[in-house]
Amino acid sequence: MRKFNFCAGPAALPEPVLAQAQQELLDWQGLGCSVMEVSHRSPEFTAVAERAEQDLRDLMAIPDNYKVLFLQGGATGQFSAIPWNLFGGGSKKADYIHTGQWANKAINEARRYGEVNVVASSEDRNFSYAPTADAWRESDNAAYFHYTPNETIGGVEFPYIPDVQSPLVADMSSTILSQPIPVEKFGFIYAGAQKNIGPSGIAVGIVREDLLDRALPDIPRSLSWKIAAEAQSMDNTPPTFAWYLSGLVFQWLKAQGGVEAMAELSLKKSQMLYDFLDRSGFFSSPVQKESRSRMNVPFVLADARLDQQFLKESEEAGLLNLKGHRSVGGMRASLYNAVPVEAVEALVAFMADFEQRHG
Ligand SMILES: *Cc1c(COP(=O)(O)O)cnc(C)c1O
Secondary structure, three states, X not given: OOOEEOOOOOOOOOHHHHHHHHHOXXXXXXXXXXXXXXXXXXXXXXXXXXXXXXXXXXXXXXXXXXXXXXXXXXXXXXXXXXXXXXXXXXXXXXXXXEOOXXXXXXXXXXXXXXXXXXXXXXXXXXXXXXXXXXXXXXXXXXXXXXXXXXXXXXXXXXXXXXXXXXXXXXEOOOOOOOOOOOHHHOOEEEEEOOOOOOOOOOEEEEEEHHHHHOOOOOOOHHHOHHHHHHOOOOOOOOOHHHHHHHHHHHHHHXXXXXXXXXXXXXXXXXXHHHHHHHHOOOEEOOOOHHHEOOOEEEEEEOOHHXXXXXXXXXXXXXXXXXXXXXXXXXXXXXXXXXXXXXXXXXXXXXXXXXXXXXX
């Protein structure tokens, strides 16, 4: 029996997508073998790859002067790839906003290759908010400006897109495809797939073409966006199954009404949970209201001694993976696209009952 899964990643996948993959696993497209067992250069797989790209372009309204890349090494690989690909264009300086653990990892990696200017940080209040635009000033002549629109661990989401001079780079791992975004405002967008796209093992990169000529000369081949773009993301063997499954998720998203429908749903789901948290005298949200994430909702119990009890009972109730990140404790419910409204309704009902009995 499928249960409601609130895992932060690898996260829930749409059930119809899993059912389709299961149904065609042994004999894919009448070839007598699975999609995992054909050449990535075969016409059948090439069609899968091209359709996935086109569907992603349609979903996100990606302009023609952007390349779509399917990459390996996760979002973490891109923490390194970004400085490698952008520090060779004349400036080895970059601006970063520090909003928590993922931003921090990106910053530390960039520091190995150039100068990082942390233009704003929310460390003063335990990373519980997104700094506002008046809090920072860009450097002159930065190679790029990096931020994390949604901090998956802290549950902090930027309610705005920074308006900056240098190319804007965004780690959208946990928020991509959850609402329409103006891609033309960005130089590079990237996301590990395992939150809001598909299985782990693949990452998506969306890069403005004019940025493909700014790499450091010694860039490792596997990190080069330019080489990936020229090879249709097949300079080496790509993770074909993850690519195929991500493509099925894109088709599913289109059938659901695309990112507009996801925006509406994500608001509805997160609002339902935040409303409950704000009414509750027992559960609470540690995140400042204006910066609360629609995707990841951390919450704490008034009495941390009940955490284990909460996790045990919630699991028995068919609500999986509510434990907060090991570094921050408490609870976290991730409400990605594949998590249905019914899951949040069941969670809120369970929490209300738990509060009645233990609060
Ligand atoms: C999960 C996550 C990452 C790390 O992704 P990997 O694919 O494991 O490297 C990076 N940034 C954000 C915002 C994430 O949510």
